[in-house]
Amino acid sequence: MPWGAFCDSVPPRMNATADFQELNEDGRPVLRFSGNLTLARIRRVDERLNAVTGDRPMVDLTDVERMDTVGAWLIYKLARDKNAEVIGASEEHASLLEQVAKADQPVKVRPDRTPGFIRVLTQMGEATHRAGITLLGLLGFFGALLVSIWNVLTHPKRFRVNAMVQSFEAVGVHAIPIVGLMSFLVGIVIAQQGAVQLRQFGAEVFTINLIGRSSVKELGVLMTAIMVAGRSGSAFAAQIGSMKLSEEVDAMRTIGVSPMEALVVPRVLATVMLMPLLGFFAAVMAIVGGGIFSWIDLGIPPITFVQRIREVVPDTDLWQMLIKAPVFGLIIAMAGCFQGLQVEGNAEEVGLRTTAAVVQAIFLVIVLDAFFAVFFTSIGWL
Amino acid sequence: MASEDPIIEVHGLRNAFGEQVIHDGLDLTVHKGEIMGVVGGSGTGKSVLMRSIIGLQTPSAGEITVFGEPMIGRPEEEAKHVRRRWGILFQGAALFSTLTVAENVEVPLKEYFPHLSEKLMDEIAAYKIVMSGLAPETGPKYPNELSGGMKKRAGIARALALDPELLFLDEPTAGLDPIGAAAFDELILELRDALGLTVFLITHDLDTLYTICDRVAVLADRKVVAVGTIPELLALDHGWIQEYFRGPRGRAAAVAERKRSSG
Numbered sequence: 264m265p266w267g268a269f270c271d272s273v274p275p276r277m278n279a280t281a282d283f284q285e286l287n288e289d290g291r292p293v294l295r296f297s298g299n300l301t302l303a304r305i306r307r308v309d310e311r312l313n314a315v316t317g318d319r320p321m322v323d324l325t326d327v328e329r330m331d332t333v334g335a336w337l338i339y340k341l342a343r344d345k346n347a348e349v350i351g352a353s354e355e356h357a358s359l360l361e362q363v364a365k366a367d368q369p370v371k372v373r374p375d376r377t378p379g380f381i382r383v384l385t386q387m388g389e390a391t392h393r394a395g396i397t398l399l400g401l402l403g404f405f406g407a408l409l410v411s412i413w414n415v416l417t418h419p420k421r422f423r424v425n426a427m428v429q430s431f432e433a434v435g436v437h438a439i440p441i442v443g444l445m446s447f448l449v450g451i452v453i454a455q456q457g458a459v460q461l462r463q464f465g466a467e468v469f470t471i472n473l474i475g476r477s478s479v480k481e482l483g484v485l486m487t488a489i490m491v492a493g494r495s496g497s498a499f500a501a502q503i504g505s506m507k508l509s510e511e512v513d514a515m516r517t518i519g520v521s522p523m524e525a526l527v528v529p530r531v532l533a534t535v536m537l538m539p540l541l542g543f544f545a546a547v548m549a550i551v552g553g554g555i556f557s558w559i560d561l562g563i564p565p566i567t568f569v570q571r572i573r574e575v576v577p578d579t580d581l582w583q584m585l586i587k588a589p590v591f592g593l594i595i596a597m598a599g600c601f602q603g604l605q606v607e608g609n610a611e612e613v614g615l616r617t618t619a620a621v622v623q624a625i626f627l628v629i630v631l632d633a634f635f636a637v638f639f640t641s642i643g644w645l
Numbered sequence: 646m647a648s649e650d651p652i653i654e655v656h657g658l659r660n661a662f663g664e665q666v667i668h669d670g671l672d673l674t675v676h677k678g679e680i681m682g683v684v685g686g687s688g689t690g691k692s693v694l695m696r697s698i699i700g701l702q703t704p705s706a707g708e709i710t711v712f713g714e715p716m717i718g719r720p721e722e723e724a725k726h727v728r729r730r731w732g733i734l735f736q737g738a739a740l741f742s743t744l745t746v747a748e749n750v751e752v753p754l755k756e757y758f759p760h761l762s763e764k765l766m767d768e769i770a771a772y773k774i775v776m777s778g779l780a781p782e783t784g785p786k787y788p789n790e791l792s793g794g795m796k797k798r799a800g801i802a803r804a805l806a807l808d809p810e811l812l813f814l815d816e817p818t819a820g821l822d823p824i825g826a827a828a829f830d831e832l833i834l835e836l837r838d839a840l841g842l843t844v845f846l847i848t849h850d851l852d853t854l855y856t857i858c859d860r861v862a863v864l865a866d867r868k869v870v871a872v873g874t875i876p877e878l879l880a881l882d883h884g885w886i887q888e889y890f891r892g893p894r895g896r897a898a899a900v901a902e903r904k905r906s907s908g
Contacts, residue, residue, distance in 0.1 A: 302758060302808050303729070309765050331808035332776075332840065333769060340768075355841075362839045363772055370771035370784035372747035609789055611742060 279328060280304045285315065292317035294341070297326035300334025309337060318345060325351030335359040339367065397623070404601045408531060411523040423529050430533030434495045438541060442490050446545035449482060450474060450552025458561060467561055471568060474553030475576040483546030484538075484584050485632060488591040491538065492624035496599035499530055500620035503603025504613040512604070522604070531596040538592030539585050546584065579644040587635050591628045598624040650677040651713075652811055652843045653698060658707035660693055667693050669867040671707070680837060680844040682854050684889065685864030691847045692736070694864070695813055698845070699733060700724060711811070729757050731811040732804030736819065738796040740788040746799045747774060747784040753806040769806070777802035778832050794825040798832070805836070811843045812836075818850045830856045851890075851898035856905070863889075875899075 279298035286293040294315065298304060322341055327334075339360055341347040352360065377385065415422045457473040503526055506512050512522050550572060557563040563571075602620035606612050653675040660668040667690035675681045685691050696702040698709055700716055709716045714727055740749050750770040754761060761769075774784055777798045788796060797817055804812060817833065818826035834857050837844055848854060854861055855875060862872045865885050871878055878886055889895060 302754075306760075309762060332772070333808060336768065336772060358839065362776065366772040366775040368771070368775045368781040370747060370774050370781040372751075372767045372770060372784055373745055374785040609742065 280306055281308050281334065283308065283311075288321070292320040293323060294320050294347070295323045295326065296338075297328075299328050300330040300337070302331055302333040305333060305337070312337060312341065315345075320345060320347050322347045322349045323351050324349065324353075324356055327356065330356050330359055332359060332363055335363045339363045343367070400605070401597065401601055401623075404597060404604075407523055408527060408597065411521065411528050412532075414521075415524055415528055421524060423525060426525070426529035427533050430530050431537060433498065434491065434530075434533050435537035435541060438491060438494055439544065441494075442487055442541055442545050443548045445490060446478075446483060446486060446548035447552040449486060450478060450549030450554075451556045453477060453482070453549070454553035454556035455560070458557075468563075468571075470553075470557060470561065471563070471571045472575045474550060474557070475572040476580060478546045478549035478553070479576050479580040480583050481632070481636075483549055484542035484588050484591065485628070487538065487542045487545045487588070488595060488628045489625055491534065491541065491592070492595045492598075492621050492628065495534060496595045496624045497617045497621050499596060499599030500603040500606075500617040501613055503527075503600055504606035504616050505610075507604060507606040508610065508613065527600045527604075530600055531593065534592040534596035535589045536592075538595075539588040542584055542588040577644075579639075583635070583639050583644060587632065590631065594627045594631065595624040598627065651675065652677050652711065653845065654708075654710045655694075655698065656708045658694070658697060658704050658709065660690060660697060660702065660704045666867060668697075668704070668707075671864075671868045673862055673869050673872070675843060675845055677843055678837075678841060679859040680833070680846060680857050682858035682861040683845070683847045683864060684849070684854065684861060686885065689864040690867075691864055692815060695815055695845065695847060699731070699813060700728075729807055730809055731813060732807065732809035733813045734797065734800045734804045734815065734817055736815045738788075738800035740796060740799055740803070742788050745785050745787055746779070746791070746802070747771065749788070749799060750774060750802050750806050753803065757807060770802075773802045773805050774799070776836070777805065778828070794821050794829070797821065797829065801832070801836075805840075808840070809842070811845070814844060814846045814848075816847055816849065818848065818853050823852075826850060826852065827856075833857055851895055852901065855898050855902035 281296070281298045281300045281304045283294050283296045286295055292315075294312075300308075320341070322338060324330075324338070330338075335356070338347075338349060342349055342360075349360065376382075454470055454474050457470045458467055461467050461469050461473070503512070506526070512526075515522050515525060554565055554568045554572075557568055558565055599620045602616040602623070606616050651674045653673070655671060655673040658668050658671040658673075659666070671694070673694075683691050683694065693702060697704050698711065698716070700719075704717065707717070711727055712730060716724065716727065719727075740746070741752065744752065747767070747770040750773050751766050754766050754769060771781075771784065775781060779795060779798045779802065783791070783795060783799065788799070791799060801817075814833070818829050821829060830853050833844060833846075836842060837857075846853070846858065858875075860872055860874055861878060862869050863878065863883075863886055864870070865883075870883060871881055871886060873881075875890065879890055881887075890899070
């Protein structure tokens, strides 16, 4: 076989660099190559060849020791572009030249680039389109969720208690330390910043109002929502996304198990139920943090602090929190599950969808929080 | 036929994961210019053997030489000039998903020969893609736009980027339809003949074994139990080998091969 011969013909001078000389014989340009015409030894031959002028040169390969497809390609280009006549090629070299000649077809390396301005416009358009589709999808998903919850309510046997309890643990119990610590620190920061500002008016004592009302009404639940979105919303998207990739979700469907009932409903219900508890816990921890700061820095004894908190924080603040928390929980869990179910194709998509789930959840939570604030103010829950 | 120069020599290889011993005292020699098929049941460590040879897995004992150079325990920098002389096609093709097919082919070129002009690299990538049997339009496509067979061909194009002397193929025809698999076998034969490659091929595909392999190494009982041409293997009295080649699928492949060689 030819390759056997080729392998045996490796010459002794293995490391000679590829080179060529430009000669003139009988008024005709001649390019005499020598050394190894291989990728590793080709060096600057390519650039020097480009600078060669003169039409229809003779290309002499007699002194070439080894050649690989890259060397063959350079010789082939001479033959193609400059009408060179190749002489002195051994059998193997000729066969390599033939191989690369066969493989010469116009191939693009990169996709066509559109001009920058048009690209920006296209991307804006695409992003808008995607945002619209996502919003519509979320709305549809909400509908499907309600239908599934109704189905589960009418057929309680189909409800997956175990799955929900597992979610309780993941969403709630495991989140307690981090939510508690974060709220505690936020409480201290608010107390400290508030005290500094209020001291200028001699109104340091109102720091307690600031701590109590902001923690219960806004910060407790908002910070919890952000933390749960980051911990659990992302986890939902990643879990369901990888199940989608491994065709688990499809397998469920074909067996007759509704993924909405098996995967989405338990997670959503668990988050909806646990958000008020976590939010309340966060508010309490923020108040504790603020209280400790007030005790140390402002000299307000804990007993007085607690009494003042009870006087200045109206019940409506607590109601506001308890109304907002489950709604936020619903949004976080829905965004996570929805994005997870959108995963298609490859693992990269799981990452993208997980990020999207968190960003969407936090964005929607903050938008809704603004609506709630306006609404509660207008019904007189100041 | 293949010359007697050994390209890969494995001697006394031992691989173990915890308690589980995969290889123990494994010997194998691959000669220059041959296509060596490696077969064995699931879990006999075919892929582990390949990973040991290419340095992705450090064996607990044994010697491995490639191109006459010892490979075990070599620092990365020293092993680089050996790595440059082989190309690898992974089972899932392992294309870089953020790069186009042509850019994938250029990655090894850029890594080892950064001084080459961009134009030459583009040209090299272009003819390698065509040589690997892909349509010219495939160049600017991303891996997720390709079918399984096209991915494998793109993987071959990348493996061939540096004009290697040695090619490692991990189940190249797995997951391909029979037509695609036959075309792929044909491609490997063509490339071997045109470029003088030595090929280390892991496969389960009996047709591939019959069509293109010069010799076949059988992995069982933690070592290579037999190496030889298929007729030589068939003459052996080893349970697994007999079952493998004389089973219904093995017989069908043998019949097909007889038809091919006679017609």
